[in-house]
Amino acid sequence: MTTNRVFLLEKRPDPDITDETLRLEERPVPEPADGEVLVRNTWLSLDPTNRSWMNAQATYLPPIPLGHVMRGITAGRVVASRFEGLEEGALVSGMGGFADYAALPGKSLTRIPDGVDPRAALSVLGHIGLTAYFGLLDVGRPKEGDTVLVSAAAGATGSLVGQIAKLHGCRVVGTAGSDEKCAWLTDELGFDAAINYRKTPDLTRAVREACPKRVDVFFDNVGGAILDAALASLAMRGRVVVCGGISQYNAKKVAGPSNYLALVVARGRMEGFVVLDYLPRANEALAALVPWLQRGELKSRYHVVEGLENAASALQLLFEGGNQGKLLVAIES
Ligand SMILES: NC(=O)c1ccc[n+]([C@@H]2O[C@H](COP(=O)([O-])OP(=O)(O)OC[C@H]3O[C@@H](n4cnc5c(N)ncnc54)[C@H](OP(=O)(O)O)[C@@H]3O)[C@@H](O)[C@H]2O)c1
Structure with a gap:
């Protein structure tokens, strides 16, 4: 793919998210700068907090400026690397946004260990x-x-x-x-x-x-x-x-x-x-969550919406109770 589809925050919700809140645009795929990697986003996590990030007031993160790519938590594959710690092909999670591709500082990403389902990396193990x-x-x-x-x-x-x-x-x-x-x-x-x-x-x-x-x-x-x-x-x-x-x-x-x-x-x-605030203690939680998951003592279900183009409308499911389990968008089929 040579183009990058991105959702831009076009209009702040007042108060509901509408068809005008996010706008899909095609852009060139970005080039990673020094210290960055280019990530092909494969999964996008839809979270209730996406709504709070759209407000003009800061929450625990700064507001997303109008016209900027909508912030979102993603899993994906490194397709080009200018960061020593992550090689091409590595699976990572991070703030890839509502987009097909994102150039991100390598330091801001978490490597998804071999064998871990990227959906779990955005839910129970994330x-x-x-x-x-x-x-x-x-x-x-x-x-x-x-x-x-x-x-x-x-x-x-x-x-x-x-x-x-x-x-x-x-x-x-x-x-x-x-x-x-x-x-x-x-x-x-x-x-x-x-x-x-x-x-x-x-x-x-x-x-x-x-x-x-x-x-x-x-x-x-x-x-x-x-x-x-x-x-x-x-x-x-x-x-x-x-x-x-x-x-x-x-x-x-x-x-x-x-x-x-x-x-x-x-x-x-x-x-x-x-x-x-708990990210520095992530390993403490994972030391308990992983064995619970492996033993079948923790169950979860995923509600998957196909296609990045459906991400904006799928957000509404969270506020209508339409999601059955962790709401995710499958970006790459
Ligand atoms: N503090 C943190 O660091 C942190 C981190 C992550 C998430 N959160 C918060 O955790 C909560 C759950 O997030 P999640 O990602 O796990 O989403 P989720 O629970 O998978 O989805 C949201 C659910 O909220 C319920 N809901 C929506 N509108 C409602 C209403 N008006 N009254 C009652 N229930 C309503 C719906 O279920 P029903 O069908 O039951 O209505 C919907 O399925 C959110 O408040 C989110 O902001 C906080």
Whole structure:
């Protein structure tokens, strides 16, 4: 291929992503500079945080300037190298963006070890696995016998959090947006209970019934009504792990928890975290995740959308609950 298809951030969402947000353009394939490699992106990870990167305000990363290539986490193959540590043919993951090709500093890339599925490198053995592992264990600090509640539990992160909590002897309850997802959690992943929040008229009551000993750790991916319901059932010294708040990412005004005073009564703790801070400790997580995966104790599923050209529309799946598992775009067929 001699041309490079790239998605540019054309218009900031206000607040929803529309057809005008990203624009596909053809450019020449870039030349790697000294210290860079040219990567043929093969897989693109679609993440809820892509939406926050589109905003004009900085998050934990600077905003993407309008007209620039949309930032995205990718796996791919080195096709030309001007960096000593990575040879042509090496499989790597990094910030390749919504593009066929990217010229990237060799230092910014992670080599995918031989035999590792690149899809796993973008999920359970990549940023998603580290998020679940450190968010639950470092921030949530579950103890054996604790009740752990997870929102967006059938998603990429939530499904791993629940399984890791089970491996630590916890009672695990998840919330998800369909009966099929709830059945997957209880029948395949070993969750003790699952709540279909879309069918539940009274979430506070549903959480209370599913967590009769109250909630020791709430791993929150969603925010909004589920956060309030969880706070209402917080156990003494309960921990709320703020991993994300996808229900608020498209909101013009973020709705805060109205039940936050439950933290006073429970002497509780609510703490956010960003997985980037844990990258220096990645090997610690992988030392646990790899054997769990090899022994079949951690299961995950991939939701694959074919073709880079479909990446922009596929992003919507995350906000509609249309993804069943880690959402990925297969760029190279
Ligand atoms: N802190 C960090 O460093 C870090 C790192 C990675 C990810 N995250 C966060 O982790 C969360 C999950 O990310 P992921 O990549 O694993 O995505 P995911 O869970 O695979 O997909 C997102 C899911 O969120 C649910 N959802 C969407 N809108 C919702 C709403 N309004 N109310 C309730 N549920 C809703 C949908 O599932 P249902 O069908 O169940 O509705 C959807 O499938 C996000 O909040 C993300 O920002 C944080």
